[in-house]
Amino acid sequence: MSSANNISSNNNKLPEWAPENAGSEFASHVMSGVNESHDGMEFKASVSTAPKRRKLELEDYINGILNCDRTILSRAITLVESNAAAHFDLAQQVIAGVLNKTGKAVRVGITGVPGAGKSTFIEALGSYLCEHGHKVAVLAVDPSSSVTKGSILGDKTRMEKLARNPNAFIRPSPSGGTLGGLTRKSRETMLLCEAAGYDVILIETVGVGQSEVTVRDMVDFFMLLVITGAGDELQGMKKGVMELADAIVVNKADGNNLMKAKTTKVDYDRILHYLRPATEGWASHAYTCSSLTGDGIAEIWDVILEFINNVKSSGVYDERRRRQILSWVHSMIEDHLMRSFYENPNVKSRMPEIEERAARGEIAATQAAAQLINLYK
Ligand SMILES: Nc1nc2c(ncn2[C@@H]2O[C@H](COP(=O)(O)OP(=O)(O)O)[C@@H](O)[C@H]2O)c(=O)[nH]1
Numbered sequence: 566m567s568s569a570n571n572i573s574s575n576n577n578k579l580p581e582w583a584p585e586n587a588g589s590e591f592a593s594h595v596m597s598g599v600n601e602s603h604d605g606m607e608f609k610a611s612v613s614t615a616p617k618r619r620k621l622e623l624e625d626y627i628n629g630i631l632n633c634d635r636t637i638l639s640r641a642i643t644l645v646e647s648n649a650a651a652h653f654d655l656a657q658q659v660i661a662g663v664l665n666k667t668g669k670a671v672r673v674g675i676t677g678v679p680g681a682g683k684s685t686f687i688e689a690l691g692s693y694l695c696e697h698g699h700k701v702a703v704l705a706v707d708p709s710s711s712v713t714k715g716s717i718l719g720d721k722t723r724m725e726k727l728a729r730n731p732n733a734f735i736r737p738s739p740s741g742g743t744l745g746g747l748t749r750k751s752r753e754t755m756l757l758c759e760a761a762g763y764d765v766i767l768i769e770t771v772g773v774g775q776s777e778v779t780v781r782d783m784v785d786f787f788m789l790l791v792i793t794g795a796g797d798e799l800q801g802m803k804k805g806v807m808e809l810a811d812a813i814v815v816n817k818a819d820g821n822n823l824m825k826a827k828t829t830k831v832d833y834d835r836i837l838h839y840l841r842p843a844t845e846g847w848a849s850h851a852y853t854c855s856s857l858t859g860d861g862i863a864e865i866w867d868v869i870l871e872f873i874n875n876v877k878s879s880g881v882y883d884e885r886r887r888r889q890i891l892s893w894v895h896s897m898i899e900d901h902l903m904r905s906f907y908e909n910p911n912v913k914s915r916m917p918e919i920e921e922r923a924a925r926g927e928i929a930a931t932q933a934a935a936q937l938i939n940l941y942k
């Protein structure tokens with residue numbers, strides 16, 4: 566969509582979120598058109614010098630992912646994130662082709678208010694895990710990203726070290742679309758990363774209502790990251806969010822803040838004691854850590870491992886994974902039906918008029934809904 570005169574300056578432009586040492590696999594190539602009054606057949610000079618991206622076939626995607634070719638993994642994720650109907654079928658075939666290699670990773674969700682230190686925490690935990698032989702994929706679910714350009718984009722600086730680690734793969738939040746659409750994309754991205762051999766998936770989400778519930782429904786272990794001294798002690802934290810958490814981690818337990826963080830931890834522990842547990846058979850506790858110094862990071866990973874062992878042996882793990890798949894199926898059906906309803910031409914053309922009559926009180930809301938549904942049927 567760029568205008569003709571800035572096309573050439575766009576060649577090889579790296580997106581903002583690409584790792585610092587990223588190569589051309591992150592570049593977007595824009596081919597310049599033929600300028601001369603010519604049929605374009607013989608004139609070579611106007612053709613971009615950038616190597617042409619080979620079109621990948623289904624097999625290329627599948628083999629590339631299974632061999633952990635990061636360039637191909639990135640392109641498969643782009644395919645999954647595409648809103649183009651033409652890409653959907655191929656994306657689904659790719660997923661089907663690697664599905665039996667998925668599901669083995671430890672899936673961890675991390676939420677908290679902006680500034681709590683989620684990205685810094687992920688950098689610290691992710692680096693620790695890479696040092697200990699794991700392969701870590703970092704994803705984000707951020708429904709606000711289409712408006713604010715995404716919090717994880719600014720995180721490039723926070724995750725600098727991790728982004729350079731060959732055993733880490735960081736993918737920013739897909740932009741645009743409904744929360745339902747973002748959820749599908751994130752779930753499918755997670756599966757592709759697992760098939761590529763990433764054995765720990767860390768999913769960051771901003772604490773804005775529905776997205777916590779969404780991520781809770783994608784992961785095994787869900788963690789709430791909090792800080793001390795942000796106004797009132799519990800930062801207006803909703804009980805509902807705490808009830809989703811398998812652990813509450815008081816971050817920034819360092820320097821002058823260390824003692825306060827320890828007190829805050831005790832406060833949270835007391836509250837957790839009275840809440841319904843997020844996971845059957847697991848008592849959620851509060852912990853402290855510093856993502857800056859690394860203090861407490863290893864202990865939190867130990868808690869996650871203990872949790873996984875615990876739920877695997879009790880059967881809660883399998884049961885949750887099963888439920889998550891079913892809720893995924895249902896949410897895709899709902900998404901599909903909603904779209905097909907609102908895009909139905911009959912519904913579309915009569916909707917404004919029927920809505921208006923309902924709004925003016927000429928017909929009951931129930932009647933309006935029934936009329937529209939009949940038009941759809
Ligand atoms: N002192 C201290 N600062 C931290 C810690 N973790 C994060 N920060 C700082 O808090 C700010 C917000 O961190 P960020 O990771 O972007 O938070 P996010 O919005 O939750 O992802 C940054 O300036 C970080 O350097 C920590 O453990 N200790």
Ligand SMILES: [Mg+2]
Nearest residue numbers: 683684716720
């Ligand atoms: Mg962040």
